[in-house]
Amino acid sequence: MGAVPRKRAIEAVGAGDTRARYRRILRFAARHLAAIWFFEIFLPRIGLDRVAERTRTKRMRSFARRFHALALELGGLMIKVGQFMSSRLDVLPPEITEELEGLQDEVPPVPFPAIRALAEKELGASLEERFAWVEEEPLAAASLGQAHRARLLPADAEESGLDHVVIKVQRPGIEEIVEADLAALRKVGGWLSRVRIVAARADAPALVGEFARTSLQEIDYLNEAANAERFAVDFGDDARVAVPAVAWERTTRRVLTLQDVTAIKVTDASALAAAGIDPVLVAPVFASVMFDQLFTNGYFHADPHPGNIFITPSSDGEAEHPWKLTFIDFGMMGEVPPGTRTGLRKALVAAASRDGKGLVGAISDVGVLVPSADTAGLERAMTQLFARFGGMGFAELREVDPREFRAFAEEFGDVIRSLPFQLPEDFLLIIRAMSLTSGVCSSLDPAFNLWDSVEPYAAQLVRDERGNLVQDAARQALDAAGLALRLPGRLDRLATRIEDGSLEVANPRLERRVARLERTGRRAVRAVLFGALLIAGAILRPEDLVLGNVLMMGSLLPLLYGLWAGRRGV
Structure with a gap:
């Protein structure tokens, strides 16, 4: 097209x-x-x-x-x-x-006359009465709005301390479009809720509901302006981050006027190189800033795709940091509840220290695993995963022999699939933010290793929470003492079971492989019967219509049984 x-x-x-x-x-x-x-x-x-x-x-x-x-x-x-x-x-x-x-x-882009008409209706006057000038050529055309460069009138510039600005105007009719899209997504969410494998992992309608709330907030520019100011307060003392100021006197629900902070797009490697900025050095700083939002502030930019992040070189040669990460577009923001934030911090520390058991405990705390889940097998899987692949970046993982991944999947795939994982409702934006962060870092540095950023950040968390760690250590010491006191009795009971022959030893890995072989064999038999009857019927049908039809219809029996058995896990 x-x-x-x-x-x-x-x-x-x-x-x-x-x-x-x-x-x-x-x-x-x-x-x-x-x-x-x-x-x-x-x-x-x-x-x-x-x-x-x-x-x-x-x-x-x-x-x-x-x-x-x-x-x-x-x-x-x-x-x-x-x-x-x-x-x-x-x-x-x-x-x-x-x-x-x-x-x-x-x-x-939307034609400028349509943008002008909407902006003038919102601002209550012509653009010439509200701005010194407005560029008709759009600076950026996004899915929900469109941005144009402009300059404030001298009196407004003196009062606000701003001069050059960017006017962000909603696309005409976008509210109706968003409502239609959300209605369709709600319908698809309802379909997914009837799929057992999806419903067991996530409440699709609830996730669509969360996405709907954030989408409706995103087309309310008064909400976005407030978000920008809150984000600026969070990073007010951080030399790595810049945030555009809001021109409130020229802002409404459908028109947003911000300081013009246009600079180098974060993934524009040639422009970064021309400015003397190494993209490889930008990746860990960006990751660390996003970690701060998620694990420390609890208030984060949920749409950090490359179009929403600039690299602004410092004009001061003696500045603490030679460039800044400048965030824009604060329509989609997320907030991490204190309990979830604590669990995420524990997960980060456990991942950095390659602690499989600690990681499983942390994801249970944040609600990714239901409390009744038997986590022993998952703890073994995570321990093996860290032992083999821990510390590898995405580029290194792509070089690993696929047979190693298959071997890991064969050993632990059934265990992981059988556990009652779920996606908590407030995780949608968290996952989105971290996914986009990982993608941006990988585009800045193809060899980017997330562990290189996680480990120092986790170490800082450990230092910041030393008091909590001391309490945890004391609690673990008490648990160990209790275990030592109970140990003689447990050994005595074990010896008794060995003597009377009632001790059972389970080998989950062997049992899973035997079960997998049995299932594979049954599937193979059903597939052979289905194919043989279908082909035989097709061959005989021209000469014997009745027998051919009977054989072809008979081929449906092993096919239907295979589907029924697959649903029951037979």
Whole structure:
């Protein structure tokens, strides 16, 4: 689709045909959810795993192309979803991220007359009466709003201390578009809640509800202005971070006027090099600033994609820091509850110290595991994971022999899949923020190793919470003393069980492999019967219509039994 038809499509949708938009999103979701079910669930259940594996790359590339086209055609929240996926360089394959990365910059602009009309209605006067000048060419066109450079009138500039500013104006009709997108997402969330494997891990409708709240807050620019000021207070004494000031006298719910802080886009490697800034040195600073937001302040930027972060070189040669991370777009912010923040800090310290048991305990504390979960197997898996892969960066992990990952999955896959993991409602923005952070760091430095940033940060947390650690050590000493007092009795009972032959020894690894072999064998038999009956029926049908039809219909029996057995885990 060319630029002009794409632009017309967006304008047409913005004109009010939200029902067609709603249906379009649902059709897209239904089609691709059905494809995922067929290739990733149905085929493996009948023993055709290799078919799914062979076609996976092609299917992912096709999905990314189709979603790219849909997002650009519809705009709105679909752009937000695509930008999120394009930033997952550390997790999603390049077939998806490379196709969607253009969504950061490809959003078509709204014609300036429409922007002028909305801004003048909001501000209660013509732009010439409110500003010295406004550039008609947009500085940036985003999914929900559009930004234009401007200059305040001399009297306003003197009063506010600002001069050059950026006016951010909502896209006309965006409120109706967001409502239609959210209605479609709620519907898809309802579908997912009926899928057992999804419902066991997350409350999809609740997650959509959380996304809906943040999306509606994002189109309220008074809320964004307040967020920017709160963020500025949190980092007021941090030489690494800059935040634009708000021109409140020129700000309404649909128009936001901020200090112009435009600088080098965080992922613009050539511009950074020209300014004498090494991108490799930017990555750990950015990670550390995001850690501060999540683990210390508890108030964080939930949309830190490359378009929302600038690198601003310092004009003072003697400044404490030669450049600053300048954040913009504070529409999507998250807050970590104190209890969750404590659990996250424990998880960070455990991960940095390669403490598998401590990590499992921490994720239980934050609600990722239900309290009744038997975590012994997961603790063993995490300990083995740290022993083999701990400390590796994403680039190093890509070089690991895939057979090692398969061996780990064979040994611990059943244990991990059987545990009652869930996604707490307040985790959606946390995961989004950390995912985008990881993606930005990986684009700044392909060899970026998250552990290099985690370990010093975790060490600082340990120093800051030494008092808590002393209490923990005292508690562990008491637990050890109690264990020592109970040990003689436990040894006596163990010896008695050995003597009377009642001692049972379990080998979970062997049991899982035997069970896996049995399941594989049953799947193979069902697949062979299905294929043999189907082929035999197809061959005989031209000569004996009745027998051919009977055999072909009979092939459905092992197929249906395979599906039923797969659902019951047989």
